[in-house]
Amino acid sequence: MSRQAPRTRAVPQPATAQPAACPRRVTLFTTCLADFAAQGPLAAAIEVLEAMGAEVIVPRDQTCCGQPALNSGFPGQAGRVLGQTLSSLDGAEAVVTLAGSCAAMIAHHAEPLLGPAAADRAGVRNLWEFTQFVAAFGDHLDLELDATLTYHDGCHMTRLLGERTTPRQVLGRIRGLRLVEMGDSETCCGFGGTFSAKFPELSVAMADVKLDNAEAADVQYVVSADPGCLMQLQTRADATGRSLRTRHIAEIVRDALRRPA
Amino acid sequence: MSGTSPASADRGEVPRSVAMTDAARVTRPHPAWSGHDLDPAQRPALRSMTAEAVAREGVARTRMRLEVLGRERASGRWLDWESELRDRGAAIRRETLSDLDGYLAQLVAKLESRGVIVHRVSTAAEAREVIGRIATENGVTLIAKSKSMATEEIGLTPHLTERGIDVVETDLGEYIAQVAGERPSHIVGPALHMSRQDVTDLFSQMKGEQLPPEPDVLASFARERLRADFRAAQMGICGVNFAAADTGTLVVVSNEGNVDMVTSQPELLVAVMPVEKVIPRLADIGTLVPLLCTAANKELTTAYQTLLNGPRRPGETDGPSQFHCVIFDNGRTRLLGTPQEEILACIRCGNCQFSCPVFRTLGGGHAYGTTYGGPVGAVLSPLLGEATHDRDLPFLCSLCGACAEACPVKIPLDDLLVAGRADYEAEQPTGLESIGWSLWGRLWSTPVLYRATRWATRIAGRLIPAAVLGTLPVARLWATGRTIPDVSHAGERQRAANRHRTGTDGEAR
Numbered sequence: 001m002s003r004q005a006p007r008t009r010a011v012p013q014p015a016t017a018q019p020a021a022c023p024r025r026v027t028l029f030t031t032c033l034a035d036f037a038a039q040g041p042l043a044a045a046i047e048v049l050e051a052m053g054a055e056v057i058v059p060r061d062q063t064c065c066g067q068p069a070l071n072s073g074f075p076g077q078a079g080r081v082l083g084q085t086l087s088s089l090d091g092a093e094a095v096v097t098l099a100g101s102c103a104a105m106i107a108h109h110a111e112p113l114l115g116p117a118a119a120d121r122a123g124v125r126n127l128w129e130f131t132q133f134v135a136a137f138g139d140h141l142d143l144e145l146d147a148t149l150t151y152h153d154g155c156h157m158t159r160l161l162g163e164r165t166t167p168r169q170v171l172g173r174i175r176g177l178r179l180v181e182m183g184d185s186e187t188c189c190g191f192g193g194t195f196s197a198k199f200p201e202l203s204v205a206m207a208d209v210k211l212d213n214a215e216a217a218d219v220q221y222v223v224s225a226d227p228g229c230l231m232q233l234q235t236r237a238d239a240t241g242r243s244l245r246t247r248h249i250a251e252i253v254r255d256a257l258r259r260p261a
Numbered sequence: 262m263s264g265t266s267p268a269s270a271d272r273g274e275v276p277r278s279v280a281m282t283d284a285a286r287v288t289r290p291h292p293a294w295s296g297h298d299l300d301p302a303q304r305p306a307l308r309s310m311t312a313e314a315v316a317r318e319g320v321a322r323t324r325m326r327l328e329v330l331g332r333e334r335a336s337g338r339w340l341d342w343e344s345e346l347r348d349r350g351a352a353i354r355r356e357t358l359s360d361l362d363g364y365l366a367q368l369v370a371k372l373e374s375r376g377v378i379v380h381r382v383s384t385a386a387e388a389r390e391v392i393g394r395i396a397t398e399n400g401v402t403l404i405a406k407s408k409s410m411a412t413e414e415i416g417l418t419p420h421l422t423e424r425g426i427d428v429v430e431t432d433l434g435e436y437i438a439q440v441a442g443e444r445p446s447h448i449v450g451p452a453l454h455m456s457r458q459d460v461t462d463l464f465s466q467m468k469g470e471q472l473p474p475e476p477d478v479l480a481s482f483a484r485e486r487l488r489a490d491f492r493a494a495q496m497g498i499c500g501v502n503f504a505a506a507d508t509g510t511l512v513v514v515s516n517e518g519n520v521d522m523v524t525s526q527p528e529l530l531v532a533v534m535p536v537e538k539v540i541p542r543l544a545d546i547g548t549l550v551p552l553l554c555t556a557a558n559k560e561l562t563t564a565y566q567t568l569l570n571g572p573r574r575p576g577e578t579d580g581p582s583q584f585h586c587v588i589f590d591n592g593r594t595r596l597l598g599t600p601q602e603e604i605l606a607c608i609r610c611g612n613c614q615f616s617c618p619v620f621r622t623l624g625g626g627h628a629y630g631t632t633y634g635g636p637v638g639a640v641l642s643p644l645l646g647e648a649t650h651d652r653d654l655p656f657l658c659s660l661c662g663a664c665a666e667a668c669p670v671k672i673p674l675d676d677l678l679v680a681g682r683a684d685y686e687a688e689q690p691t692g693l694e695s696i697g698w699s700l701w702g703r704l705w706s707t708p709v710l711y712r713a714t715r716w717a718t719r720i721a722g723r724l725i726p727a728a729v730l731g732t733l734p735v736a737r738l739w740a741t742g743r744t745i746p747d748v749s750h751a752g753e754r755q756r757a758a759n760r761h762r763t764g765t766d767g768e769a770r
Contacts, residue, residue: 030755032705036718037746042754058758061708069698070679071660073686077702084706159337159662160675184328188618192659199657200741201312205622206659207743209324235743 022137026054027092029085029123031099031227032064038098038227041248045098045130048253052138054094061088066113067105071193079113082106086114089123096133098250100157100225103129108160129157130250131225135166138253144175145256149247150182150217152210152233154226158186167225167249174256182217184209191232207236214244221247276403276493278427280486283467284440289459292317295443295627298419301650304630307657314628323454323624327615330453334559335616337666343555350552351671353545354606357537361597361605364506364539365588371509375571378585385415385646388589392498392531393420395585399529401426401496405487407515407523408432409500410448410609411533413632414645415589417498428498429490431519433483440467444632446625448611449557454625487519497523497581499567501534502553502608505543510570511586512546514553514563521567530581532569536593537605549608556610556669592645600680604640606670613637613674616667619658629657636664640677643685652688655681715752722749 026049034042049056062085066078082105089095097103106127110118118124128136151171157163171179190196190206211233214222222244224230230246237244293299294310304310314320339347357364369379380391396404404421406428412418418428418439430439437452437460438445445451452460461474464482472478499520503512511532513520524530540549546566554560573580596602614620614635626634631642631651639658642651655678664674689695704710721730731740739745 028758035755036715036751037748039750039754046754046758056758058755060755060759063705063708063711069702071682072694072698073656073682073684074695074698074702075683077698080702080706084708088708155659155661155663159666184332186663188659188661188663190618190622190659192661195656195659197735197738199308199311200738200743201308201315202619202622203659204742205315206618209618209622231746232743235739235746238744239742 022052022054023094024053024055025057025093026133027057027059027089027095027122029062029065029089029095029097029102029127030058031097031102032068033102033231034098034227037231038248041098041227041250044248044254045096045250048134048138048141048250048257049096051141051257051259052134057092059088059092063088065102065105066109067102068193070105070109070113071195075113078109082110083114086110086118086121086123090121092122092126094133095123095127096130097127098130098225098248099227100129100154100161100163101228103127104156104160129161129163129166129225131166131170132163134253135169138170139173141173141253142258143173143253143256144258145252146176147221147252147255148178148180148219149221149223149252150180150214150219151185151249152182152189152214152222152224152229153186154224154229155186155188157225170249170253171223174252177252177256180217180219182213182219184213187213189229189232191228193228196232203232204236204239207232208240211237211240211242211244215242221245221252223247223249223252225249276495278403278429279489279493280429280431280436280483281427281440282486283469286469287440287442287463287466289441289463289466291441291443292627294630295446295454297439297442297444299444299630301631304650307628307630307653310628310630311623311657314623317624319456319459320622320624322456324621326456327453327621327625330450331615331621334556335612335663335667337616337663346548346552346555347669347671349548350608350669351606353540353548354608354670357540358597358602358605361536361539361594364541365536367506368504368509368539369588371506372511372571372586375509376584377509377571378583380585380587381589382587383590385589385591388415388533388587388591389417389420391587392417392533392585393424395529395531396421396426396496397424399495399583401529403490403494404428404496404498405431405490405494405523405527406498407500407513407520408435408445408451409498409533410445410632411500411535411589412498413445414535414591415533417533429487429494431487431491431517431523432515433480433517433519436483436487437463440464444627446627446634447614448609448626448633448635448637450611454627491519491522491526494523494527496529496531497527498531498533499523499569501532501538501586503546503549504534504539505545506539506541508543508570510543510568512543512550513567513569514550514565515567516558516564518565521565524567524569524581525579528581529583529585530569530572531585531587533587533589536588536590537607552669553608553610556608556612556667592648596644601640601644601677603672604637604644604677606672607637607641608670609637610669611635612667612669613664616663617658618661618663629654636674636678637672640672640674640681643681652685655679655685712752718748719751719753722747722751
């Protein structure tokens, strides 16, 4: 492809302070969605990070990045909640999150919501989306998995965070894994946060398009780096009698871990 | 000149539209909200329009057509030379907005020096009244019009029709939409919501006999009828793509040649433009025309570029003897200096609409209930006019951001949509929604209360069957077409991690 991505927005570039080796202590920003409804991916991420040699800390006082309120038209409430979460992450050497969308929210909106000083908070400056972190520090992981899957590019991670490469980089390190690209993998699944509840009929119609594309790829799993997209796709698939299964990319990497006996 | 002069009306030969003859025979059904006569104050709620739109017969076919166009044109990926063009175009548009008043003043002076009668008006109502007056004062009974979203915005055609004037759209797609009684469904492709078979049915009903579903036959049917109107129309109305301040040149691009006919045949011409169509220099079209055409059509240019430099001069054979230019504001200049100013950089390529999965899934822009649908419409429509309607449109978007990548002049459409939502909510009286979010902000900015909501959710997830959960107020909306996710383990991982580290699980009690 001679084409190139047009727009790089405020992307968290931990590269500026990028440590050469994997940080010894990693702070997990669970995100509210995973904390409430995606415990499996959280457990998987902790296992992967530990296999990378990191001590994983899960701050008790973290809550949410504030995105639900921001996207519903309440930036004041969004800033209030984001501020609490950033406080809980202060002092962290590296913050890893399971949701590309929440990473993008913090990277793109922390400063407008909380002022320029927010850029220096640990939860902003040292923030990594899960696959970014594994791509940067996980090259020594021994990964093998016999599975066929397709990858859904979550919108905010792809376009707001500007991260298009690390998920496939990480999947590419897993021996035996077959990645089948579906049509329009970068098209929205219709979740859109509160959009899914404001326009449910439209939201599920968009999910159906995505599910049709995924089914056409004829794979075992639809994988993504965003619990929100996965929840949308799985619950729509279940409601319409599709057998399709979704997996968070952290679960795939965890399943692929080959531990020394 | 082959045009009939206004004087012919006095001789009893009142020209009437041939192209619109038998349009009354057309019975193709369409929802009220796609109609050209939709009153913005009366439009249904967004959710009901969108729910109807996704359930309409044939909507999947329309979506697939739009997806093909989206992949071809609006991938958000720009070749190197396109990126350079995009940088230059974006810069020219910002340069314009930095001194919009100055460039407009320069434009008006140049236009007037060339003999164009300029009408600068504020509101949409003033704009259509000025044009209506020009038509009635000149005894006009038939107007040939080229495609213009600006005229749609000000409700021009219904205004003229009410005064007994025939108005005919001469762009093929726009003509199809007009015959069907619908608004354009896309900025550059007004009839994209219709299939070839739909158009065949439409024209066959008009003709009273079955036409074959062949593009050539269908185009010829329209062309023959339109040809008669080009000859007979006493007045032409055109839009403006770019208005060069330094020369007073109005630039209109098209692919069908109809703009040349509309602007050269009738004795009377009215060009209609909103204020932001001005550009600093005529030379800028060297950037902006290829950029517009690349974004809209993946072409370097259109088949026709019409450059209008005033009325017919002595010795010239074509062109109007009377040339008016109506420049309207309709709420735009009040955006200058605000973040929403960015939307005035728009060059109406329609690429954001192709890129938008919401727009495509809805089968086009009708279900936005406004002149402009899609991302640009969801930003712009609430800001226009009296700004009392359509204020909730920024919510009709999943914030996927594809539009911002597809925009040839780099408008941060998704950011503007987020801002538009905040503006909407700030105007609402205190209600359930705002109280709910205040409460949410209080709970989730207080760790112990966040954990309490998590605990309550976990308990609810364990004790209440999913079928019952799905009937609760907010969950009910989620459960429309989806199952309820399992929340019975909420918080477990975090509690385990903290129990391990500190010996307490930190759960609210």
